[in-house]
Amino acid sequence: MHHGRRTLAATLAALGASSLLTGCLGLGSDPDAGTNGVGKLPAATIEQKAKAAAAGATAVRLAGTVVSGGHSYRLDMRLRGNGGVGEVSTKGDTFQLLRVGDDLYLKAGADFYGADDSDKNSKAAAEKLNGKYVKVPSTDPSYQQFSGFTDKKTLLADLFVLDGEVKAGDHRKVGGTRTIALDGTKGGSLDVSLKGSPYPLRYERAGGGGTLTLSDWGQDFTLAAPAKSEVVDYGKTVGK
Known part of the structure; x- marks a missing residue:
C-alpha cells in the first residue's frame, strides 16, 4: 500500500508538472490566438481573402527565384x-x-x-x-x-496557382510573422499572413518552379x- 501511495503521488506530481509545462510553454494552446483569425477559415475562403488583400495593395516587393521558359x-x-x-x-x-x-x-x-x-x-x-x-x-x-x-x-496571379485541391496546412512563420499555409494536394504552397491583412508572404511553386517571398505590402514608392x-x-x- 505504501508503494501504491507513492505511485499515486508520483502520478499526481507528474500531471501537475505536465499542466505547468503546458501553461508556461503554450503547448496545446490555440495556434490562432491573437491572430487575424483567417487560420480558422476554410482553405477556399483564406485564398479568397489573400487574393483580395494582394489586389488591393498599392505596392509590394517580390524577391526570389522563378523558372520560366526553361x-x-x-x-x-x-x-x-x-x-x-x-x-x-x-x-x-x-x-x-x-x-x-x-x-x-x-x-x-x-x-x-x-x-x-x-x-x-x-x-x-x-x-x-x-x-x-x-x-x-x-x-x-x-x-x-x-x-x-x-x-x-x-505576378500576383501566378501566386495562386496551386496544383490539385487547395487545403489549409500548417501554422508557420515567414520572417517572424505567423502564417497559415495553403497547400495544393499535387504541389505548390502559399503562406498567408496571420497578422493584420492576410497578405501572401511566401510562395513555393510546384515541381521546383521557384520560391518567392513578398514584403513591403502597401509601401508605395x-x-x-x-x-x-x-x-x-x-x-x-x-x-x-
Missing part, C-alpha cells in the same frame, strides 16, 4: 499598379528592369550584350549600351517576358522614366 531567374522587384523596378539575374548575367506604363527599360553592362573583343563593331555597340537604359521595343521577343517581371497583376540622357534607343543602336 530558364531560372532570380528577382528582386518592387511593383505597383503602373509598373515596377528592380534587378534580375540569370545564367551569371545581372540586369535592371524598369517599366513605367507601357515603356520598358533595361540596363546592363557591356558583357550582357555579348561584347566581342575581336569584333570592333560588336564591342563598340555594346559599349554604347553599357550602363545605359535601353528602351525595349514592344515588338522585341524579350519585351513580353521581361515586362511580365514588372507587372504586379501578372516613386516610379519614373529615366532621364533622356540616360536612355539609348534599342532599335537604332544595337548592331551599329
Whole structure:
C-alpha cells in the first residue's frame, strides 16, 4: 500500500508538472490566438481573402527565384499598379528592369550584350549600351517576358496557382510573422499572413518552379522614366 501511495503521488506530481509545462510553454494552446483569425477559415475562403488583400495593395516587393521558359531567374522587384523596378539575374548575367506604363527599360553592362573583343563593331555597340537604359521595343521577343517581371497583376496571379485541391496546412512563420499555409494536394504552397491583412508572404511553386517571398505590402514608392540622357534607343543602336 505504501508503494501504491507513492505511485499515486508520483502520478499526481507528474500531471501537475505536465499542466505547468503546458501553461508556461503554450503547448496545446490555440495556434490562432491573437491572430487575424483567417487560420480558422476554410482553405477556399483564406485564398479568397489573400487574393483580395494582394489586389488591393498599392505596392509590394517580390524577391526570389522563378523558372520560366526553361530558364531560372532570380528577382528582386518592387511593383505597383503602373509598373515596377528592380534587378534580375540569370545564367551569371545581372540586369535592371524598369517599366513605367507601357515603356520598358533595361540596363546592363557591356558583357550582357555579348561584347566581342575581336569584333570592333560588336564591342563598340555594346559599349554604347553599357550602363545605359535601353528602351525595349514592344515588338522585341524579350519585351513580353521581361515586362511580365514588372507587372504586379501578372505576378500576383501566378501566386495562386496551386496544383490539385487547395487545403489549409500548417501554422508557420515567414520572417517572424505567423502564417497559415495553403497547400495544393499535387504541389505548390502559399503562406498567408496571420497578422493584420492576410497578405501572401511566401510562395513555393510546384515541381521546383521557384520560391518567392513578398514584403513591403502597401509601401508605395516613386516610379519614373529615366532621364533622356540616360536612355539609348534599342532599335537604332544595337548592331551599329
